[in-house]
Amino acid sequence: MSSDELKRAAAQAALSYVSEGMKIGIGTGSTAEAFIHLLAERVGDGFHVTGIPTSERSARLCIELGVPLSSLDESPSLDLAIDGADEIDASLNLIKGGGGALLREKIVAHASSRFIVIADESKLVPALGSFPLPIEVNPFGLEATRGAAQRAYDSLGYSGELRLRVRDGQPYETDGGHFILDASFGHISDPKALSDALHLIPGVVEHGLFIGMTTVAIVAGADGVRTLVAAGA
Numbered sequence: 363m364s365s366d367e368l369k370r371a372a373a374q375a376a377l378s379y380v381s382e383g384m385k386i387g388i389g390t391g392s393t394a395e396a397f398i399h400l401l402a403e404r405v406g407d408g409f410h411v412t413g414i415p416t417s418e419r420s421a422r423l424c425i426e427l428g429v430p431l432s433s434l435d436e437s438p439s440l441d442l443a444i445d446g447a448d449e450i451d452a453s454l455n456l457i458k459g460g461g462g463a464l465l466r467e468k469i470v471a472h473a474s475s476r477f478i479v480i481a482d483e484s485k486l487v488p489a490l491g492s493f494p495l496p497i498e499v500n501p502f503g504l505e506a507t508r509g510a511a512q513r514a515y516d517s518l519g520y521s522g523e524l525r526l527r528v529r530d531g532q533p534y535e536t537d538g539g540h541f542i543l544d545a546s547f548g549h550i551s552d553p554k555a556l557s558d559a560l561h562l563i564p565g566v567v568e569h570g571l572f573i574g575m576t577t578v579a580i581v582a583g584a585d586g587v588r589t590l591v592a593a594g595a
């Protein structure tokens with residue numbers, strides 16, 4: 363199966379978690395978009411759901427395909443959220459934000475009773491960190507924030523670099539008007555310690571480590587679709 367077929371298979375399996383009338387958070391990225399297409403087919407057959415999108419990009423696709431939308435302000439408590447990931451470790455901790463939507467994705471996942479991650483098996487890793495960690499920062503004081511983040515990594519014993527994400531020659535701007543620093547420091551030995559250290563920096567708006575948030579990961583591979591359930595979920 364191709365990577366797109368695997369993403370679609372994971373997205374298809376996630377549909378079984380969606381019931382009539384639910385309010386669901388809708389993620390961002392190619393796997394989440396596969397899910398939006400499948401959900402739209404169900405909606406076309408008369409199924410009722412309300413989607414709360416995690417990005418303008420996902421919102422546009424939902425509108426184009428006829429998936430009814432609401433906002434987190436109108437619907438602050440969600441039944442579940444379904445989203446992709448850049449990396450998934452054995453404890454179902456994640457790196458997210460490759461598509462630049464990590465802040466809204468984290469807010470929506472946190473507002474959801476269950477957070478379901480869909481992915482192809484290439485996203486499963488023994489330890490997080492091969493994928494650069496996206497760190498969303500306020501543009502004000504960018505260099506001060508970059509320096510503080512570098513020192514946080516240094517103090518935890520990591521070595522590597524922070525790169526400002528650029529698109530078309532300009533800093534990449536998130537839906538919230540922030541910038542992203544992509545942190546390449548290799549395997550993250552203690553995700554919680556790194557998360558705490560980054561959260562102490564005023565210019566850091568949020569980072570792409572999703573720790574202890576995942577309820578279920580649905581992972582599609584050559585041998586079929588596996589459902590991995592988080593301990594205690």
Ligand SMILES: O=C(CO)[C@H](O)[C@H](O)COP(=O)(O)O
Pocket residue numbers: 389390391392393394445446447448457458459460461462463464467
């Ligand atoms: O976190 C994300 C966007 O901010 C995506 O979920 C993540 O980048 C995975 O994307 P894809 O499904 O295209 O591989």
